[in-house]
Amino acid sequence: MKPQQLNLASDIQLEYLGPSVGLGPLPAVFYFALSARDSLLLDPFNQPAVYLSRFPLRIFSISLPYHEEGKPAKQGLTEWTTRQKGEDFLGNYLKKIQNAIAFLLNQELILPNKIATMGLSRGALIAAHVAANNAEVSYWLGFAPLTKLSYLPGFSDLVSWDLMHIVDLLSTKTIRCYIGNRDVRVGTRNCFDLIEALAEAAYQKRFLSSPIELRIQPSIGHHGHGTAKETFHHGAKWIAKQLKVYHAL
Numbered sequence: 001m002k003p004q005q006l007n008l009a010s011d012i013q014l015e016y017l018g019p020s021v022g023l024g025p026l027p028a029v030f031y032f033a034l035s036a037r038d039s040l041l042l043d044p045f046n047q048p049a050v051y052l053s054r055f056p057l058r059i060f061s062i063s064l065p066y067h068e069e070g071k072p073a074k075q076g077l078t079e080w081t082t083r084q085k086g087e088d089f090l091g092n093y094l095k096k097i098q099n100a101i102a103f104l105l106n107q108e109l110i111l112p113n114k115i116a117t118m119g120l121s122r123g124a125l126i127a128a129h130v131a132a133n134n135a136e137v138s139y140w141l142g143f144a145p146l147t148k149l150s151y152l153p154g155f156s157d158l159v160s161w162d163l164m165h166i167v168d169l170l171s172t173k174t175i176r177c178y179i180g181n182r183d184v185r186v187g188t189r190n191c192f193d194l195i196e197a198l199a200e201a202a203y204q205k206r207f208l209s210s211p212i213e214l215r216i217q218p219s220i221g222h223h224g225h226g227t228a229k230e231t232f233h234h235g236a237k238w239i240a241k242q243l244k245v246y247h248a249l
Contacts, residue, residue, distance in 0.1 A: 001053050003040045003061075008103050012096055015040055017049055018058035027057040027114035027243040028104070030097070030130065030137075032123030035063040039123075047232035048118060048143070048239075055245040058110070062100065064123060065093045081154040090126075090161055097130050105136060112136045116239050120227065121186065122146045124177070125163065132169035139242050140170065141235050142177040143227045148190040163194050171201035174211040176238055178231050180219030188216070188224075 003015040015036040019026060031049055033039040039061040040049045049059045066079035066089075080089070104110045116139035119127030124145030131140040146152070150159040163170065175198065179191040195214040202210035215234075220226040240246035 003037060006060075008100055012062070012100050012103075014060050014062050014100060016058050016060045017053040019056065021058070021109045025108045025111045027116075027245055028110040029057060029059045029116045029118060029239060029243070030101075030127065031059055031061045032064060032117070032119035032126045032130075033061070033121075034123075036061040044227070044229055044232065045120060047229050048120075048141075048236040051233045051236035052240060055240050055247070057240075057243060057245050060100075060104075062097065064126065065089050080158075090129075090158070093126070094129055094133065097126075098134060101130075101134055101136065113138055114243055115139075116141065116243060118142070118235070118239060120144060121225065122149075125149060125161070128163050128170060129161070129166065131173050132166040137173070139174045139239060141175075141239050142191075143232065143235060144179060144183060144186060144225050145177050145191055146186045147194040148187060151187050151190055164197060167194070167197045167201050171198045171205065171207075171210070171212070174242060176213040176215065176235060178215045178217060178227065178235055180221075180224040180226070181216050182219040182224040185223040185225035188219075192216075 001017055003017055006014040006016060017040055029052060031039055033045045040046050052059050105112055113136060115137045117127035117131045117137055118141035120143045124142035128140050131137040147163045149155050149161045177191055179188050181188060195212060198212045199210055202212060217231055220228060
């Protein structure tokens, strides 16, 4: 299945997998990994989207800031470090996503409260902010999630984007994260600390058994930051079940 393009405005271009938007509203997953097209087409990063594409929903993607199609992911992250002092690029990007969700809801192309966000590494950080700041988004799924942006070398000025700052908002969502047992790129401990804080915040809201999960897997890949195909599929299956579109094939 090839991605379809959807231009919502001059600065908002989405790509998606799934039934044509002309067929009416469906559950939706917003996936953040690389460029919009690479997130949906480039193996292995596209594996969650590939798995979900068999179900009656749409998987939308929009390019991460400075991660245009074909640009190496490392180069995009370097752009983040050089631009962090000159512009609120993450804030502007988040507003763009919020506008896209509002447009899709207004046009009845997606179903309210049947919306999930998922992301890989820095994309998981973006997905968490989108979920926390949109009441219509009920689920957040993170693969090898970057939970503490200031943990990365050169990002100390972006400490306000660390997910610990949105624990109160995020703790109302249904959450699952997967992390390697020795991920030295984003920090296994950082992810654990966030999940613990989210569970505590949910408990204080009287959610005695909050749907907030962390799956710790054997680390693979560079810096223990890789994600196995089976893990991508396991998480995607979980999302499909949350959105009530899963059926065994």
